Amino acid sequence: MEPPKPRVTAPVIRPWLEVDFVPRRAGQNLTGAAVEFELAVRNIGSRPATDIRVLVQLLTANPQQNAHLAAAFGQPVDNPVIAPFELAPGELISVNGIGTLPADKISQVEMQGRPMFVPIMAVRVVYGWAENRGPNGSTANAYILGIDRDGQNKMQPFWMDQGPRMADRIAFRLHDMGMRQ
Numbered sequence: 001m002e003p004p005k006p007r008v009t010a011p012v013i014r015p016w017l018e019v020d021f022v023p024r025r026a027g028q029n030l031t032g033a034a035v036e037f038e039l040a041v042r043n044i045g046s047r048p049a050t051d052i053r054v055l056v057q058l059l060t061a062n063p064q065q066n067a068h069l070a071a072a073f074g075q076p077v078d079n080p081v082i083a084p085f086e087l088a089p090g091e092l093i094s095v096n097g098i099g100t101l102p103a104d105k106i107s108q109v110e111m112q113g114r115p116m117f118v119p120i121m122a123v124r125v126v127y128g129w130a131e132n133r134g135p136n137g138s139t140a141n142a143y144i145l146g147i148d149r150d151g152q153n154k155m156q157p158f159w160m161d162q163g164p165r166m167a168d169r170i171a172f173r174l175h176d177m178g179m180r181q
């Protein structure tokens with residue numbers, strides 16, 4: 001048995017934020033798609049992080065998804081999901097929220113003759129620090145969501161022909177697009 005790999009260590013001279021994503025419920029409601037989630041934002045750096053702003057954007061899988069994710073990761077965080085906050089080194093804060101997407105923006109796919117969609121949650125956290133002389137720090141990840149199939153590797157999509165329905169057993173995979181600077 002191999003010893004566990006150490007966590008990534010941050011540069012000593014700045015804050016470095018990690019984000020853990022936990023989906024609680026997801027599916028389709030009367031107005032579109034929705035994902036209820038919790039984020040744990042942790043400063044693993046050695047300096048306090050200031051003016052931390054969190055952006056979440058719900059998308060759905062489609063042929064242009066990488067361009068949509070790049071746009072989400074590149075936009076300013078003018079309307080964060082919570083008021084800007086600070087984190088001391090080693091400190092953690094939990095953020096609960098709901099990502100929504102109007103019904104007319106859902107990218108619907110036919111599978112076995114049935115309409116379905118696959119949600120993708122884009123999460124971006126930007127932050128500063130007292131000694132910063134360059135661009136702000138940023139951590140961004142995207143999460144592909146599906147319904148958990150009792151520990152099976154493959155996730156079930158969200159079927160659109162069943163009417164509004166939220167699922168409680170949500171699984172996710174980290175999308176290969178993400179950034180940390």
